[in-house]
Amino acid sequence: MTNLLEIKNLQTSFLTDYGEVVAIEDVSFQIKPGETLGIVGESGCGKSVTSLSIMRLLGHKGRIRKGQILFQNRDLVQLSEAEMREIRGNEISMIFQEPMTSLNPVFTIGHQLIEGIRLHQNMSRKEARVYAIDMLKKVGIPRAETLIDDYPHALSGGMRQRVMIAMALACHPKLLIADEPTTALDVTIQAQVLELMKTLRDQTGAAIMLITHDLGVIAEMADQVIVMYAGQVVEQADVFTLFDQPKHPYTQGLMQSIPHVEREEDERLTSIPGTVPSLHDMPKGCRFQTRCPYAQPQCVKQAPPLLAVDEGHWARCWLVNDEQNETARSVSHV
Amino acid sequence: MSEQLRSGPLLSVEQLKTYYPIKKGVLSRTAGYVKAVDGVSFSIYPGETLGLVGESGCGKSTIGRSIIRLEQPTEGRVIFQNENILEYTPQKMKRVRTHMQMIFQDPFSSLNPRKRVKDILAEPLMVHRMLEPDQVQNRVDQLMEMVGLSKQYKNRYPHEFSGGQRQRIGIARAIALEPKLIICDEPVSALDVSIQAQILNLLKDLQQELNLTYLFIAHGLGAIRYISDRIAVMYLGKIVEIAKTKEIFNNPQHPYTKALLSAYPSPNPRMRKRERIIIQGDVPSPANPPSGCRFHTRCPWVMDICREKEPQLKGDQHAVACFAVESPQ
Amino acid sequence: MWTYIIRRLLIAIPILFGVTIINFIIINLAPGNPVEMFIDPNVPQEVLEARKEALGLNDPLYVQYYHWLLNLLQGNLGYSFVTYQPVTDLVFERIGPTFLLMISSLLFGIVIAIPLGILSAVKQYSFLDYLATGGAFIGISLPNFFLGMALIYIFALQLDILPTGGLFTLGGEGGIGDLLLHLILPTVVLGAHIAGKFIRYVRSSVLEILGQDYIRTARAKGLREFWVVNKHGFRNALIPIITVIGLEIPLLMGGSVVVEQVFQWPGIGQLMISSILSRDYPTLMALNLLAAVIVVVVNLVTDIVYSIADPRIRYD
Numbered sequence: 001m002t003n004l005l006e007i008k009n010l011q012t013s014f015l016t017d018y019g020e021v022v023a024i025e026d027v028s029f030q031i032k033p034g035e036t037l038g039i040v041g042e043s044g045c046g047k048s049v050t051s052l053s054i055m056r057l058l059g060h061k062g063r064i065r066k067g068q069i070l071f072q073n074r075d076l077v078q079l080s081e082a083e084m085r086e087i088r089g090n091e092i093s094m095i096f097q098e099p100m101t102s103l104n105p106v107f108t109i110g111h112q113l114i115e116g117i118r119l120h121q122n123m124s125r126k127e128a129r130v131y132a133i134d135m136l137k138k139v140g141i142p143r144a145e146t147l148i149d150d151y152p153h154a155l156s157g158g159m160r161q162r163v164m165i166a167m168a169l170a171c172h173p174k175l176l177i178a179d180e181p182t183t184a185l186d187v188t189i190q191a192q193v194l195e196l197m198k199t200l201r202d203q204t205g206a207a208i209m210l211i212t213h214d215l216g217v218i219a220e221m222a223d224q225v226i227v228m229y230a231g232q233v234v235e236q237a238d239v240f241t242l243f244d245q246p247k248h249p250y251t252q253g254l255m256q257s258i259p260h261v262e263r264e265e266d267e268r269l270t271s272i273p274g275t276v277p278s279l280h281d282m283p284k285g286c287r288f289q290t291r292c293p294y295a296q297p298q299c300v301k302q303a304p305p306l307l308a309v310d311e312g313h314w315a316r317c318w319l320v321n322d323e324q325n326e327t328a329r330s331v332s333h334v
Numbered sequence: 335m336s337e338q339l340r341s342g343p344l345l346s347v348e349q350l351k352t353y354y355p356i357k358k359g360v361l362s363r364t365a366g367y368v369k370a371v372d373g374v375s376f377s378i379y380p381g382e383t384l385g386l387v388g389e390s391g392c393g394k395s396t397i398g399r400s401i402i403r404l405e406q407p408t409e410g411r412v413i414f415q416n417e418n419i420l421e422y423t424p425q426k427m428k429r430v431r432t433h434m435q436m437i438f439q440d441p442f443s444s445l446n447p448r449k450r451v452k453d454i455l456a457e458p459l460m461v462h463r464m465l466e467p468d469q470v471q472n473r474v475d476q477l478m479e480m481v482g483l484s485k486q487y488k489n490r491y492p493h494e495f496s497g498g499q500r501q502r503i504g505i506a507r508a509i510a511l512e513p514k515l516i517i518c519d520e521p522v523s524a525l526d527v528s529i530q531a532q533i534l535n536l537l538k539d540l541q542q543e544l545n546l547t548y549l550f551i552a553h554g555l556g557a558i559r560y561i562s563d564r565i566a567v568m569y570l571g572k573i574v575e576i577a578k579t580k581e582i583f584n585n586p587q588h589p590y591t592k593a594l595l596s597a598y599p600s601p602n603p604r605m606r607k608r609e610r611i612i613i614q615g616d617v618p619s620p621a622n623p624p625s626g627c628r629f630h631t632r633c634p635w636v637m638d639i640c641r642e643k644e645p646q647l648k649g650d651q652h653a654v655a656c657f658a659v660e661s662p663q
Numbered sequence: 664m665w666t667y668i669i670r671r672l673l674i675a676i677p678i679l680f681g682v683t684i685i686n687f688i689i690i691n692l693a694p695g696n697p698v699e700m701f702i703d704p705n706v707p708q709e710v711l712e713a714r715k716e717a718l719g720l721n722d723p724l725y726v727q728y729y730h731w732l733l734n735l736l737q738g739n740l741g742y743s744f745v746t747y748q749p750v751t752d753l754v755f756e757r758i759g760p761t762f763l764l765m766i767s768s769l770l771f772g773i774v775i776a777i778p779l780g781i782l783s784a785v786k787q788y789s790f791l792d793y794l795a796t797g798g799a800f801i802g803i804s805l806p807n808f809f810l811g812m813a814l815i816y817i818f819a820l821q822l823d824i825l826p827t828g829g830l831f832t833l834g835g836e837g838g839i840g841d842l843l844l845h846l847i848l849p850t851v852v853l854g855a856h857i858a859g860k861f862i863r864y865v866r867s868s869v870l871e872i873l874g875q876d877y878i879r880t881a882r883a884k885g886l887r888e889f890w891v892v893n894k895h896g897f898r899n900a901l902i903p904i905i906t907v908i909g910l911e912i913p914l915l916m917g918g919s920v921v922v923e924q925v926f927q928w929p930g931i932g933q934l935m936i937s938s939i940l941s942r943d944y945p946t947l948m949a950l951n952l953l954a955a956v957i958v959v960v961v962n963l964v965t966d967i968v969y970s971i972a973d974p975r976i977r978y979d
Contacts, residue, residue: 086885096879116885156616191610219603259530269535272528323809
């Protein structure tokens with residue numbers, strides 16, 4: 001199966017008061033049609049920048065310095081703004097974290113939905129309205145015929161997020177980028193929205209790039225996962241493998257530090273000491289060395305590339321190599 | 335835990351109600367009330383952590399603020415040290431405040447950006463005149479060390495710290511007066527995941543060291559589970575279930591509690607296909623709560639009686655307010 | 664909405680009441696009285712005294728106020744101490760030109776400020792931005808009488824393409840064209856100040872709006888940047904600007920006083936000055952009352968328009 005989206009060695013930077021700062025570096029991954037890729041990491045790790053780079057929504061101060069973004073074999077980095085506009089909201093859609101502020105407060109829901117629909121599809125206003133009501137029903141909005149003329153402030157956060165999903169899926173995109181779509185929602189509403197996304201995913205066959213810091217959401221939704229730290233991909237695997245055998249110390253630390261519902265009370269939370277290094281001040285070797293319990297002299301000197309742990313499982317850590325050697329040696333004994 | 339049986343509760347809340355009036359009409363008459371907290375009762379015992387959990391609009395933050403009288407409750411009693419502090423004059427309340435402190439949710443807005451850390455921490459000590467002026471800075475140093483901040487940072491301003499560090503300052507401020515009770519209002523919700531763990535551990539350690547009692551308010555069940563001895567689940571202004579932590583998680587009784595637990599995405603991909611209880615609809619408005627049991631509009635096990643009468647909290651160690659639990663069908 | 668309007672109007676009554684009382688007191692506190700303003704020194708003292716008595720100036724203040732109020736409630740604004748004309752007529756004669764000037768300068772200011780403000784915000788820190796904000800700064804700082812006289816000098820005296828003042832050309836037939844020609848310079852003078860103020864408001868409002876999440880959503884849908892800014896952005900940026908425009912209108916009335924003098928524009932600004940100088944109490948009271956009513960009405964209208972523009976605001 002050819003990849004729907006293929007990112008190769010993406011590097012994006014921003015112009016700040018301190019000069020040009022590289023936000024993400026050497027980011028590579030693929031998404032197959034219909035697949036769900038989870039990108040997990042904490043704030044500042046570059047996951048949002050990655051998605052904005054794909055959509056080319058970086059603003060005046062951001063630019064893609066290196067790399068390719070191949071969407072259905074077209075390099076999005078090379079496209080003109082007009083060509084990108086054809087793609088946005090149409091082939092690739094995006095929904096954001098804050099449903100409370102992501103809708104324009106002075107236009108009705110219907111107006112905003114129809115605007116998106118008519119932008120990419122050839123429909124009359126009447127047809128678009130019928131279609132919009134249909135979309136609202138699909139995302140579980142009750143009384144869609146009346147609600148379509150309401151303003152966003154009349155709706156709760158969960159409802160607004162559903163409207164955002166309706167807007168995003170209206171033009172049948174092949175890829176939906178969801179940037180922390182449920183973080184701002186109550187947990188029972190989050191469950192509803194995730195169920196909805198799963199249903200729609202099955203119905204439309206869209207691929208999803210799901211960005212979140214919540215490992216539970218990743219476990220619930222993703223097929224493949226990449227873990228980002230300080231602007232780089234530090235681990236990549238399918239979801240089962242990642243949770244069974246996380247190899248990068250950051251991934252391991254993350255999993256151990258999250259107080260989730262199924263943990264026993266007596267287990268002490270291990271927190272990852274220290275803080276993420278600032279983008280202006282990246283260490284020369286491995287970016288995680290200052291917080292890593294296994295740091296070696298090699299980690300300080302040389303930045304590790306993504307090394308293969310197994311088929312389809314990669315980690316950016318020198319110790320992976322050592323373990324490989326260990327396994328190789330132990331196997332040979334057998 | 336046997337302390338609970340030995341001594342009485344440190345704090346008792348009895349039928350607390352906090353209503354906000356809705357004003358309408360030419361003469362701004364009161365047309366109704368937003369019933370943020372509508373008849374809540376519970377006790378907290380010395381040395382324990384009571385977790386208060388619920389989703390947005392359930393009233394948990396309002397309870398915290400009402401107890402400490404940052405909001406004025408409309409009805410009910412708050413018994414602290416055998417007296418109802420809701421009737422206290424401002425002077426008496428001032429003394430009470432040395433025993434009861436609060437940690438706030440937003441580390442970015444709860445610290446005065448124009449004050450240096452050492453002044454922020456010195457302020458409670460000066461206001462309540464707990465120490466001689468020349469001893470204040472020593473205490474400030476001590477406080478900073480207790481929360482894991484180097485005292486060389488005391489001359490800095492809040493904006494020079496990260497979110498997690500600011501929350502530590504907030505905690506240092508709360509423990510400055512050696513309070514007995516600390517109300518933690520979503521102290522880790524605004525922090526990054528790996529910092530949450532650090533702060534939760536700090537809170538746990540301080541509780542041991544200083545013999546603190548916590549009322550821990552949060553909407554995240556994971557953090558609540560980690561830190562609480564007992565948990566009270568709230569919905570739309572009322573407590574629907576209250577029990578020991580293990581009980582809540584292993585044996586949830588109230589339909590809302592069950593739905594809440596089920597809604598949490600499990601960090602185990604193999605569990606993704608399991609049966610989940612997904613309740614539909616949104617939380618009703620606290621200005622217009624449903625008749626009878628507040629949860630009946632979304633309850634998968636609703637019966638006729640639920641629409642008409644309000645269930646009361648029944649049970650001793652594990653209390654539930656639900657007709658379906660009382661008389662199982 | 665109607666309950667809100669009624670409530671506002673009810674509150675307006677005591678406000679206006681208070682304004683007229685304070686005005687009355689201040690006017691009477693000023694030294695001198697209308698009778699002494701008669702220039703002719705040959706008028707004997709007894710005549711002056713008789714005049715004073717006739718005008719009711721010897722009655723205690725509260726009696727004078729009471730009479731005035733009573734007349735007002737019957738629709739009678741009194742008679743001018745100077746011309747003996749009914750004040751109502753006096754005011755109505757002159758209010759037209761002032762309103763015309765106010766409206767045209769407001770429109771001028773808005774039409775310049777909005778596009779420039781938006782451009783400034785979109786191209787923040789560019790040359791255009793500095794030019795626009797610099798120009799705005801000049802517009803606010805230049806005293807309007809100075810600007811007025813400078814423009815008269817350049818365009819009327821040196822270049823002779825615009826008239827020096829007045830409503831119509833003396834001895835001409837009048838007509839719209841003539842009126843518009845005369846309107847240009849005073850409009851520019853008053854409007855420059857407004858434009859200067861508004862450019863900065865528009866700019867900062869648009870800047871703030873462009874940072875909002877829903878702008879990002881609009882872009883993510885594939886909308887052209889032009890529509891993102893001018894449809895999604897501007898509609899929201901307009902909301903605080905409505906308030907600013909509403910606040911500006913009463914200020915305009917004050918500004919027009921000076922401009923009317925400079926351009927001999929026969930509006931109530933001129934009437935205001937002459938009434939003050941001649942201690943024409945009834946006219947002054949009427950003019951102040953008019954100003955207060957305008958302020959109250961404009962504030963109410965602004966709030967109503969605000970609630971129409973912003974669907975989140977609903978009064979009840």
